[in-house]
Amino acid sequence: MAELKNISIQDYTYxxxxxxxxxxxxxxxxxxxLLVYDKGEISQDIFKNISSHIPTDSxxxxxxxKVVNARLxxxxxxxxxxxxxxxxxxxKDLYEAFQKNVSVEWICMVGGAKAWKDETLExxxxxxxxxxxxxxxxxxxEAETFTVKFSWEPLNMTxxxxxxxxxxxxxxxxxxxxxxxxxxxxxQTIYANTEGSVASPTAGLHFTDExxxxxxxxxxxxxxxTLHVGSGTFKPVKSAxxxxxxxxxxxxxxxxxxxxxIMGSLNPKIIAVGTTSLRTIESxxxxxxxxxxxxxxxxxxxxxxxxYEKATAVTAAESLEAVLDQMQKNKMEYLSGSTGIIITPxxxxxxxxxxxxxxxxPGSTLLLLIAAFLGDRWKKVYEYxxxxxxxxxxxxxxxxxxx
Numbered sequence: 001m002a003e004l005k006n007i008s009i010q011d012y013t014y015x016x017x018x019x020x021x022x023x024x025x026x027x028x029x030x031x032x033x034l035l036v037y038d039k040g041e042i043s044q045d046i047f048k049n050i051s052s053h054i055p056t057d058s059x060x061x062x063x064x065x066k067v068v069n070a071r072l073x074x075x076x077x078x079x080x081x082x083x084x085x086x087x088x089x090x091x092k093d094l095y096e097a098f099q100k101n102v103s104v105e106w107i108c109m110v111g112g113a114k115a116w117k118d119e120t121l122e123x124x125x126x127x128x129x130x131x132x133x134x135x136x137x138x139x140x141x142e143a144e145t146f147t148v149k150f151s152w153e154p155l156n157m158t159x160x161x162x163x164x165x166x167x168x169x170x171x172x173x174x175x176x177x178x179x180x181x182x183x184x185x186x187x188q189t190i191y192a193n194t195e196g197s198v199a200s201p202t203a204g205l206h207f208t209d210e211x212x213x214x215x216x217x218x219x220x221x222x223x224x225x226t227l228h229v230g231s232g233t234f235k236p237v238k239s240a241x242x243x244x245x246x247x248x249x250x251x252x253x254x255x256x257x258x259x260x261x262i263m264g265s266l267n268p269k270i271i272a273v274g275t276t277s278l279r280t281i282e283s284x285x286x287x288x289x290x291x292x293x294x295x296x297x298x299x300x301x302x303x304x305x306x307x308y309e310k311a312t313a314v315t316a317a318e319s320l321e322a323v324l325d326q327m328q329k330n331k332m333e334y335l336s337g338s339t340g341i342i343i344t345p346x347x348x349x350x351x352x353x354x355x356x357x358x359x360x361x362p363g364s365t366l367l368l369l370i371a372a373f374l375g376d377r378w379k380k381v382y383e384y385x386x387x388x389x390x391x392x393x394x395x396x397x398x399x400x401x402x403x
Contacts, residue, residue, distance in 0.1 A: 069167025196228035203274030271354030288319025300337025
C-alpha cells in the first residue's frame with residue numbers, strides 16, 4: 001500500500017506536442033485510426049474494422065451515459081463573463097435534480113468568480129420561439145466550489161430542458177476553442193441514453209451503426225452500464241506522489257442482466273469500452289467483497305484505496321454470486337452507487353481482459369490505469385502512437401489493448 005502511494009507521477013508522463021491533440025473529430029466517426037496491442041505486438045487498422053480484432057463470443061461493456069450542457073455562460077452587470085459549470089446536484093438524486101421545474105441547487109465550479117459579487121445573474125434563452133430566463137444566485141462559497149441556486153421561467157420546463165437550451169456542451173479544457181453546434185452531436189456517443197455526465201466517455205465516440213452491425217454479425221454480446229463522468233476526469237495529478245491525489249467519486253448504475261452476463265463470461269473475453277466502463281465493472285467486484293465481509297450498507301461506496309488496503313481471497317465468481325444473491329434477496333433489478341476507485345500499477349484486474357480506449361494525457365490517472373493494464377509496455381504503445389501520427393485525447397484516435 002505504502003509503495004503504491006509513493007508512485008512517482010513523473011514516471012507516467014511523456015511529451016505530447018500540442019499539434020497532436022485533436023481539436024475536432026473526423027468527419028466519419030469510424031474512420032479514426034485504431035492501434036491494436038495483442039500478445040506483445042503492435043499493429044494498426046481503421047476503427048470500422050474493430051470487430052475483426054475482437055474474439056467471437058466476447059462481452060463488450062459500454063457506458064451509456066449522456067453528456068449534459070453543463071457550462072452556463074452568464075454576464076454580470078458590467079458585462080464580465082462568468083462561467084458556471086454544473087458538477088453535482090446539492091443533496092439530491094441526479095435524476096430528481098434534472099426533473100425539477102421551479103428551482104434547484106447545484107455544486108458548481110465558477111470561472112470569473114471574483115467578478116460575481118452577491119448579484120443574481122440572468123441568462124436569456126429561447127424555448128419554442130419564446131424567451132426564457134435562467135437565474136443564478138450564490139448560496140455558499142467554498143475553496144474550489146460554489147453552491148448555486150438556479151431558478152427559471154417558464155416554470156413548466158425541467159432543469160434538464162433548461163440546460164439543453166441555455167447551456168453549452170462542456171468540451172475538455174485542452175481543446176482550445178469554443179464549442180459549436182456540431183459538438184452537441186460529435187461529443188456524444190450514438191448510444192448515449194442516460195443524462196448525467198459533464199464529460200463524454202470518449203472511447204465510445206468512434207462507434208457507428210455499421211460497427212455495431214459488424215459486432216452483431218460476429219455474435220459479440222454487448223451490454224451497457226452507466227457511470228456519470230464527473231469534472232474530476234480532467235483534474236491533473238498535481239502532486240509529485242500518487243498519495244497526494246484525491247480521486248473523484250462518480251455515480252454508477254448496473255442492471256442485473258449485465259451482472260449475470262459478466263458471471264457467464266468469466267474468461268478472457270470481457271472487454272471494456274472505455275476507462276469508465278472498466279472502473280464500473282471492477283468496482284462491482286469490490287462491492288461483492290464488501291457483502292461477503294459484511295461491510296456493505298444500503299448505498300454502495302467504493303473508496304479510492306479500497307482495492308489496496310488489505311489482501312482478499314475472494315474470487316471473481318464468489319464476488320458476483322454475493323452481489324446477485326443480494327439483488328435476489330432485495331428484489332433489485334439494478335445496482336446504484338458511487339465509486340472513487342483509482343486503478344494504478346499494482347492493481348489486480350478481476351474481470352476485464354481487453355480495453356478499447358483513446359490516448360490519454362501525460363501524468364493523468366487515466367494513463368496510470370493504462371500502465372496498470374499493460375505494465376511498462378504502455379510506453380511502447382504510446383511511443384508507437386506518437387511515431388505513427390495518431391491523434392490524441394478526446395477527439396483523437398482509438399486503441400484496443402489486450403492484457
